[in-house]
Amino acid sequence: MSIKTETMTLNMGPQHPSTHGVFRLLVEVDGETITKAEPIMGYLHRGSEKLAERFLYTQFIPYTDRLDYMNAMTNNYVYCSAIERLLEWEVPERAEYLRVIVMELNRIASHLVWWGTYLLDIGALSPFLYAFRDRDHCLDLLNEISGARMTFNYVRIGGVKWDAPEGWVDRVKEKVKVLRENINEYDTLVTGNEIFQSRTIGVGKLSKEQILDWGISGPLARASGLKMDVRKDEPYSVYDRFDFDIPTREEGDVYARYKVRIDELYESLKIIEQACEQIPDGDIITKKGQRIMMIKPPAGEAYTRAEASKGEIGVYAISNGKNKPYRIKLRRPSFVNVAILQDLLVGQNIQNLVAIFGSLDIVLGEVDA
Amino acid sequence: MSQELLNTIVEKVNKTVGKEVLFFKPAEDEEQTEEKEEVEETAKLNFGKPMIILDSGDWNLTLAKMLRDDSDLGFDFLSCVTGVDYDEHMEVIYNLYNSEKIYYLYVKVKTPREKASVVSVESVWKSADYMEREIYDLLGIDFPGHWNLKRILLQDEWEGHPLRKDYVTDKKALGLD
Numbered sequence: 381m382s383i384k385t386e387t388m389t390l391n392m393g394p395q396h397p398s399t400h401g402v403f404r405l406l407v408e409v410d411g412e413t414i415t416k417a418e419p420i421m422g423y424l425h426r427g428s429e430k431l432a433e434r435f436l437y438t439q440f441i442p443y444t445d446r447l448d449y450m451n452a453m454t455n456n457y458v459y460c461s462a463i464e465r466l467l468e469w470e471v472p473e474r475a476e477y478l479r480v481i482v483m484e485l486n487r488i489a490s491h492l493v494w495w496g497t498y499l500l501d502i503g504a505l506s507p508f509l510y511a512f513r514d515r516d517h518c519l520d521l522l523n524e525i526s527g528a529r530m531t532f533n534y535v536r537i538g539g540v541k542w543d544a545p546e547g548w549v550d551r552v553k554e555k556v557k558v559l560r561e562n563i564n565e566y567d568t569l570v571t572g573n574e575i576f577q578s579r580t581i582g583v584g585k586l587s588k589e590q591i592l593d594w595g596i597s598g599p600l601a602r603a604s605g606l607k608m609d610v611r612k613d614e615p616y617s618v619y620d621r622f623d624f625d626i627p628t629r630e631e632g633d634v635y636a637r638y639k640v641r642i643d644e645l646y647e648s649l650k651i652i653e654q655a656c657e658q659i660p661d662g663d664i665i666t667k668k669g670q671r672i673m674m675i676k677p678p679a680g681e682a683y684t685r686a687e688a689s690k691g692e693i694g695v696y697a698i699s700n701g702k703n704k705p706y707r708i709k710l711r712r713p714s715f716v717n718v719a720i721l722q723d724l725l726v727g728q729n730i731q732n733l734v735a736i737f738g739s740l741d742i743v744l745g746e747v748d749a
Numbered sequence: 750m751s752q753e754l755l756n757t758i759v760e761k762v763n764k765t766v767g768k769e770v771l772f773f774k775p776a777e778d779e780e781q782t783e784e785k786e787e788v789e790e791t792a793k794l795n796f797g798k799p800m801i802i803l804d805s806g807d808w809n810l811t812l813a814k815m816l817r818d819d820s821d822l823g824f825d826f827l828s829c830v831t832g833v834d835y836d837e838h839m840e841v842i843y844n845l846y847n848s849e850k851i852y853y854l855y856v857k858v859k860t861p862r863e864k865a866s867v868v869s870v871e872s873v874w875k876s877a878d879y880m881e882r883e884i885y886d887l888l889g890i891d892f893p894g895h896w897n898l899k900r901i902l903l904q905d906e907w908e909g910h911p912l913r914k915d916y917v918t919d920k921k922a923l924g925l926d
Contacts, residue, residue: 422902429887430911465796592825592848595876606848613851682796683829683844683855696831696842707912709831711844719879748902 387415390730394423398501398734401744405721405737409730417725419718424748432708437463438537438672440708445531447712448746450493451689453479453486453522456535458686459708461616462695463537465684466677469666475539476618477659481552482522482534483617483686484648484655488559489518490689491641491648494741498638499570501738502579507570514562517555524548538669553656556649563645571642580635584724584736587632594720598691598713600740603640604632610687622654634739641741676703690714690741710749714742754852755799757821759792762801765815770807798853805860805867810894813873816845816854823847824854827874832884834914839865839890843877860890869895887912 393404402423408416428447432440444455457479464471496511519529525544526534534541570576586596586604601608609626611619627643629636668674677699685694691713698707717740724736759771771792791802803812816824824845831842843856858867869892871877881892882901889910892898900907909916920926 422900422904425902427911593875595827595874597828608848680795685828692828694829694844696829696844698833707831707833709829709833711829715879715883716876719876722878723875 385410392733394420398738399744400497401747403742403744403747405733407725407730407733412730414725414728414730414733417721419721421718421744421747424744426749428749429708429710432705434704436672436703437675437677437705440705441535441537442531442533444710445533446745447710447749448490448688448690448693448714448743449530450490450743451486452530452532453483453534454686454688454693456532457483457617458684458688458693459695459697460535460537461686462682462684462697463675463677465682466680466697466699467537467668467675469538469668471539472663472666473618473660474543474662475664477655478525478540478544478664479535480617480619480622480655481549481652481659482525482532484652485518485522485552487689488645488648489515489522491645492518494641494689495566495638498738498741499576502576502735504570504573504576507566510562510565510569514559517559521548521552521555524551536665536669537672537675539663539665541665543664549656549659552652556652556656560646560649563642563649566642571639577635579735580638580739581633582631583634583732584728584739585631585633586720586724590720590723591632594723595716596691596720598688598717599637599640599644600691600717600720602626602628603636605630610685610692614685616684616686618655619651621658622651624650624654634735637739637741673703676701685711688713690743690746691717712746712749714744714746715749718742718747751794751797751799755792755794755801758799758801758816758854761815761819761822762803762812765812766807770803771801795855798855800855800857802857802859805858808856808858809868810870810873813870816856817873822852822854823849824852827870827876830877830880830884832888832890832912834862834888834912836862836914838862839888841867841884841890843870864891865889866891866893868893869898871895886910889913 387408387410390407393399394402404420406418407414428443444459445452447455492511492515496508499507523529526532588604591601591604591606607626607628624647627640629640679701681698683696685692693713694711696709700706762771763769773790773792793800816822824847826846826848829844833840839860839862841858845854860867884890885898886900886902
């Protein structure tokens with residue numbers, strides 16, 4: 381005689397601590413094994429793409445801050461670079477260097493938030509405090525140059541809004557040293573921990589084929605052995621002038637994603653150091669870029685992409701020659717990456733759900749746009 | 750190099766479809782310019798990257814699979830799908846990459862505004878799953894062949910598709926009036 385069993389539908393969210401936002405996951409479980417997972421999103425949808433069509437080109441920049449609010453500088457940059465490509469403007473060198481420094485500082489801040497909150501999700505409290513201590517070093521510097529801690533609105537079409545205050549570049553150099561010391565601590569605190577390793581090694585494996593098929597980019601792709609990084613593949617801004625590596629791992633599990641992100645912190649520090657050495661004096665914005673009412677790209681379309689902390693962020697901008705965009709399409713890495721949950725969670729143990737979900741590092745502001 | 754790649758793409762796509770769907774701008778000929786003004790080139794470089802423009806009738810899964818599997822092209826990574834509402838027609842734009850050789854290709858598929866429909870490539874590149882759903886949600890373009898085509902960002906009972914140019918915002922319902 382066989383025992384009759386049935387699957388159970390489990391609803392996770394929209395208010396669940398591990399989502400760090402409003403995100404719902406419908407999971408069907410057979411015993412402890414997940415048989416189906418359906419992400420449900422849109423709770424934070426603000427119609428960013430619709431709003432873009434109503435504003436002047438410059439007025440949309442603050443809205444890009446609110447996509448991936450952990451990594452707002454890159455969002456600012458990629459939007460402005462799309463418009464610059466349409467306009468075919470040259471950006472002053474100093475502005476490009478400032479952009480690189482702030483983008484990399486922001487990437488560190490973003491990875492640190494992931495590091496802290498992810499470990500919080502899987503049950504380690506104290507790393508969170510370390511992560512936020514170090515993240516504040518980055519945010520203080522960004523605050524000093526842009527006047528905001530998270531929604532910077534700093535990059536402008538044709539340059540940046542503010543020049544670095546006196547001594548800022550030197551302070552960045554000092555902070556890089558502090559950060560490097562502190563990040564070394566992370567390995568002794570967490571990476572070698574036996575409990576952490578047994579929760580992450582071999583869990584939530586992604587193959588190369590899955591990565592390509594689902595269009596996954598960023599640290600997730602690099603943790604599965606794909607050497608994909610927009611900074612190297614199609615160098616934008618002045619990234620071709622720096623010497624840095626793309627950390628990759630072959631395993632494709634949660635632990636590999638963790639290691640890739642930690643290694644990326646060091647590479648970002650390397651880039652910042654070099655940029656601080658090389659930064660020239662000069663203008664921070666083109667003359668035309670200061671006359672924001674007059675920005676009217678010629679009719680045409682351009683797609684630019686950049687490496688955000690979550691993956692490839694892109695903007696497809698279409699202009700019809702007026703002073704407002706005709707269409708702005710935002711390619712948000714989190715939105716594309718989160719689709720993999722449908723495939724990745726099937727067959728996994730329910731206890732691994734949060735460990736896997738957290739390792740994707742999605743930001744709901746970006747998923748829902 | 751992009752030009753060579755574009756030539757290869759044009760040749761292979763025309764061969765797969767079986768007729769000359771892609772062509773370059775006709776050579777500048779002063780006498781004929783006025784007559785040929787209507788003809789829009791369907792293969793060009795857009796900021797240095799190959800772009801091809803197809804009609805939704807010519808775009809099908811065989812063509813998509815050819816672009817993915819052909820040994821010279823190998824566009825194995827679908828990065829972005831964009832929907833655009835031009836007042837006369839609608840367009841869906843696919844950004845394709847070759848992840849090894851870092852090639853790029855934009856495929857633009859034109860579809861009429863009434864009953865806009867473009868075949869779903871979700872079975873070829875899984876990443877189209879959510880991006881096509883998003884376009885269906887915001888622009889109302891149908892993707893026949895999609896396994897789960899329903900609204901993704903807006904709630905299920907939402908009426909209309911906000912990114913269409915003729916969409917009227919109901920300010921009262923949104924509490925703005």
